[in-house]
Amino acid sequence: MRKKIVAGNWKMNKTAEEALSLVSEIDNMVKDEVNGDVTVVVAPPFPFLQSVGKLTQGNDKMHLAAQNVSEHDSGAFTGEVSAAMLKSVGVEYVIIGHSERRLYHHEDAQTLYKKMKAAIAQGLKPIFCCGEPLEERDADRHFDYVGKQLHDSLSYLSNEEFDQVVVAYEPIWAIGTGRTASSQQAQEMHEYIREQLARMFDAEAAYKTPILYGGSCNPANAQELFAQADVDGGLIGGASLKSRDFTDVIKSF
Numbered sequence: 001m002r003k004k005i006v007a008g009n010w011k012m013n014k015t016a017e018e019a020l021s022l023v024s025e026i027d028n029m030v031k032d033e034v035n036g037d038v039t040v041v042v043a044p045p046f047p048f049l050q051s052v053g054k055l056t057q058g059n060d061k062m063h064l065a066a067q068n069v070s071e072h073d074s075g076a077f078t079g080e081v082s083a084a085m086l087k088s089v090g091v092e093y094v095i096i097g098h099s100e101r102r103l104y105h106h107e108d109a110q111t112l113y114k115k116m117k118a119a120i121a122q123g124l125k126p127i128f129c130c131g132e133p134l135e136e137r138d139a140d141r142h143f144d145y146v147g148k149q150l151h152d153s154l155s156y157l158s159n160e161e162f163d164q165v166v167v168a169y170e171p172i173w174a175i176g177t178g179r180t181a182s183s184q185q186a187q188e189m190h191e192y193i194r195e196q197l198a199r200m201f202d203a204e205a206a207y208k209t210p211i212l213y214g215g216s217c218n219p220a221n222a223q224e225l226f227a228q229a230d231v232d233g234g235l236i237g238g239a240s241l242k243s244r245d246f247t248d249v250i251k252s253f
């Protein structure tokens, strides 16, 4: 059985106080309402990682993620945060290659590969994001586009390194737009991603890799998406900022 994961990417939202009240609500709801075997991940902004992590420490369903990591180990990189720093405050997962970082921060495939290496070397589990813009889907090039993203940033990892990886498929046209991929569109892309991973690594490793869907995933559509054979959970943006909605997404398995 593959791990089921629902991860909340808070992006650049919340103050310290708001972050703590959101995570304590989620923590309580997960304790009270979530019985199944699901890994819940929250990815608050950097300044709140430690306080949020402390609050979720006693709940073995809840795990902590960062939204970004430096490709460098240490040194004169003003404003950057290393994998070792994240590890030292209890972070377990890190989102790498989100389309917003590729677009607004010009992170290219080579940089993302280095970030993957840096994270894995510190024992962090990367949540590697891929996904096509609308014009690639409209031109029917979405499979090739995503295949290249996977190849360019993952194929140079060793099999052992790849064992730590979670993949998230987030079609850019579905992020924050209220327009979600249909369950069929999600399933066919997830199946394709798994095939590509099996070619790069091996079939067993690809079979074990959780592949999450992201892009306007919410309590109304999560159940149908999560019911697909190759959809192993979600990477949730907007709906992860509301404890009720996020918990309802978690309960959609």
Ligand SMILES: O=C(CO)COP(=O)(O)O
Residues within 6 Å of the ligand: 009, 098, 170, 174, 175, 176, 177, 178, 214, 215, 216, 217, 235, 236, 237, 238, 239
């Ligand atoms: O980008 C996302 C998660 O990383 C998805 O965001 P939304 O759920 O707000 O569309």
